[in-house]
Amino acid sequence: MTSPILRGKVYVVGDNIDTDQIIPAQHLNLVPTIPAEYKKLGTLALSGLPAEYPPLVKKGAGISEYVIIIGGRNFGCGSSREHAPIALGAAGIRAVVAESYARIFFRNAIATGEFYPWETETSLRQVFNTGDMAEIQFDRETITHSDSRKEFPLKPLGDAKAVVEAGGLFAHARKMGMM
Amino acid sequence: MTITEKILARAAGKTGVAPGDNIWVNVDVLLTHDICGPGTIGVFQKEFGRDAKVWDRERVVIIPDHFIFTNDKKAHRNVDTLRTFVREQNLPYFYDPADDSYRGVCHVALPQEGHVRPGEVIFGTDSHTCTHGALGAFSSGIGNTDAGFIMGTGKLLIKVPHTLRFTLDGRRPDYIMGKDIILRIIGDIGFEGATYGAMEFRGAAIEALPIEERMTICNMAVEAGAKNGIIAPDQTALDYVRRRTAKPFQPEYSDPDAKALHAYRYQVSEFVPCVAKPHAPDQYAPAADLGDVKLDRAYIGSCTGGKLADFIAAATILRGRKVSIDTFLVPATREVATGLQSEKIQGQTLTDIFKQAGCLDIAPPSCAACLGGPEDTFGRTHGKEVVISTTNRNFIGRMGSKLAPIYLASPLTVAASAVAGRITDPRKFM
Numbered sequence: 001m002t003s004p005i006l007r008g009k010v011y012v013v014g015d016n017i018d019t020d021q022i023i024p025a026q027h028l029n030l031v032p033t034i035p036a037e038y039k040k041l042g043t044l045a046l047s048g049l050p051a052e053y054p055p056l057v058k059k060g061a062g063i064s065e066y067v068i069i070i071g072g073r074n075f076g077c078g079s080s081r082e083h084a085p086i087a088l089g090a091a092g093i094r095a096v097v098a099e100s101y102a103r104i105f106f107r108n109a110i111a112t113g114e115f116y117p118w119e120t121e122t123s124l125r126q127v128f129n130t131g132d133m134a135e136i137q138f139d140r141e142t143i144t145h146s147d148s149r150k151e152f153p154l155k156p157l158g159d160a161k162a163v164v165e166a167g168g169l170f171a172h173a174r175k176m177g178m179m
Numbered sequence: 180m181t182i183t184e185k186i187l188a189r190a191a192g193k194t195g196v197a198p199g200d201n202i203w204v205n206v207d208v209l210l211t212h213d214i215c216g217p218g219t220i221g222v223f224q225k226e227f228g229r230d231a232k233v234w235d236r237e238r239v240v241i242i243p244d245h246f247i248f249t250n251d252k253k254a255h256r257n258v259d260t261l262r263t264f265v266r267e268q269n270l271p272y273f274y275d276p277a278d279d280s281y282r283g284v285c286h287v288a289l290p291q292e293g294h295v296r297p298g299e300v301i302f303g304t305d306s307h308t309c310t311h312g313a314l315g316a317f318s319s320g321i322g323n324t325d326a327g328f329i330m331g332t333g334k335l336l337i338k339v340p341h342t343l344r345f346t347l348d349g350r351r352p353d354y355i356m357g358k359d360i361i362l363r364i365i366g367d368i369g370f371e372g373a374t375y376g377a378m379e380f381r382g383a384a385i386e387a388l389p390i391e392e393r394m395t396i397c398n399m400a401v402e403a404g405a406k407n408g409i410i411a412p413d414q415t416a417l418d419y420v421r422r423r424t425a426k427p428f429q430p431e432y433s434d435p436d437a438k439a440l441h442a443y444r445y446q447v448s449e450f451v452p453c454v455a456k457p458h459a460p461d462q463y464a465p466a467a468d469l470g471d472v473k474l475d476r477a478y479i480g481s482c483t484g485g486k487l488a489d490f491i492a493a494a495t496i497l498r499g500r501k502v503s504i505d506t507f508l509v510p511a512t513r514e515v516a517t518g519l520q521s522e523k524i525q526g527q528t529l530t531d532i533f534k535q536a537g538c539l540d541i542a543p544p545s546c547a548a549c550l551g552g553p554e555d556t557f558g559r560t561h562g563k564e565v566v567i568s569t570t571n572r573n574f575i576g577r578m579g580s581k582l583a584p585i586y587l588a589s590p591l592t593v594a595a596s597a598v599a600g601r602i603t604d605p606r607k608f609m
């Protein structure tokens with residue numbers, strides 16, 4: 001059972017964060033199922049963002065100080081590269097909270113079980129700044145801005161929640177006796 | 180039911196399905212390449228066992244195409260991983276960069292080699308797998324985990340998409356290409372306007388389009404977030420397929436009363452040559468409005484814009500003219516590359532036309548700089564180059580450098596712009 005509360009620093013990005021920004025194509029020579037290359041993908045997560053963004057993973061650090069990404073609309077648009085959700089998971093991201101997702105990225109996030117891809121009705125980008133603390137309550141499906149205690153509902157993840165919780169598509173299928 | 184719903188219903192062994200239904204479908208073809216193949220194989224072997232066999236060796240097609248002409252060691256290792264797997268599994272459809280079987284970009288090679296058949300279900304580990312709807316197949320992109328699951332079981336659980344129907348009426352002017360049509364539509368509905376949906380294209384203007392132009396349109400359905408793009412297979416499509424495969428297939432067609440979530444109608448005669456401005460494919464603008472954008476580089480290539488029809492279009496503009504900026508040409512496949520030598524306009528081969536126009540030497544077929552790739556990739560940007568390209572994505576850094584803005588356009592518009600050195604409406608040279 002996952003801890004009922006996820007607490008940590010948030011990293012805030014804009015609309016249409018595409019898979020080339022999440023993991024630039026020159027790093028697609030890394031194979032996610034090779035453990036050392038999985039780790040390396042984590043250190044490169046979001047390295048395609050424009051230069052004005054701070055790095056998600058500091059140079060030399062193995063993983064990110066942030067655990068939640070706050071995004072806008074159409075997060076993960078573009079390619080079907082599973083390297084993208086995997087890079088975020090390998091960087092230590094445990095949840096993305098965005099207004100909407102591109103279809104393939106959303107599906108890959110759930111299938112890999114790397115993180116919870118939550119959606120919100122309204123933009124939280126005005127509420128959170130990169131570095132702020134947040135808490136996600138799993139049972140109530142809410143996110144709280146730790147300093148101001150403002151709380152926002154997350155759209156229910158439905159069946160997908162159990163798949164991520166199990167650790168991905170295959171782990172879930174085994175748990176359910178489907179394979 | 181729509182064509183998409185009918186194909187999926189049959190693949191699920193059901194008499195009917197509706198948008199939103201979650202169904203298990205049997206997969207006819209699984210496509211993978213050198214970027215996602217090794218990870219897919221990794222998932223398959225981890226989950227089904229090191230000695231497991233793929234569900235059907237006739238249905239797995241592996242086409243390396245992304246990082247081929249590079250000195251990158253890991254890229255070579257990845258193709259070796261594919262080779263080992265193909266040998267162990269005794270797979271008949273592998274197009275090896277090391278020998279004559281090499282083809283080039285998977286989405287152009289897949290139909291050329293007869294693996295796309297109307298009415299079938301195709302999944303591929305590449306978002307532009309939606310290209311194959313041009314021949315009346317249901318075809319969609321997936322990740323490695325789903326692909327690993329298909330490798331082991333031949334099935335996938337999917338949600339039936341709603342349909343957005345685009346009817347294109349009228350006669351297409353010769354300065355309008357498939358690219359202008361799809362960029363206009365994406366500009367109208369937005370970058371996520373078709374998320375989860377099926378984009379179905381029809382109408383007199385679509386029926387009059389050659390297959391390669393239909394491919395350009397379906398290829399970019401994912402740029403509006405769609406699950407698939409699809410065109411009913413008419414005689415032109417059936418002829419294309421029958422020339423390339425002897426395998427039987429059963430086409431499907433939308434019922435006359437099939438429901439669509441939204442229906443759009445266009446008069447193509449009103450369309451104008453256009454571009455998508457940086458940094459998203461929905462940033463539509465008429466080419467004629469951007470005459471003050473100075474360019475450093477033109478690029479003709481990829482699964483969207485590197486087919487023979489694309490090079491023929493570019494050559495009609497470049498014949499007897501000179502380019503004024505670096506112009507990169509990358510045929511999508513070997514078949515296209517051969518066509519550049521055999522296809523003639525008024526007695527002159529395309530190859531000669533491009534040479535005399537001052538283009539760079541034609542590169543061997545692959546994805547090349549369409550997605551940037553390793554540092555030594557042909558055509559990759561490294562600085563602040565302003566690029567006009569026939570490819571399908573203009574995200575920040577897509578062609579290599581984060582500082583190099585990319586304008587997407589048809590091969591006619593790219594060729595005209597290469598001559599002028601500025602974004603140019605091709606009618607100026609027609």
Ligand code: SF4
Binds near residue numbers: 245284285545571
């Ligand atoms: S040509 Fe470009 S868009 Fe097409 S498969 Fe290759 S990288 Fe992807």
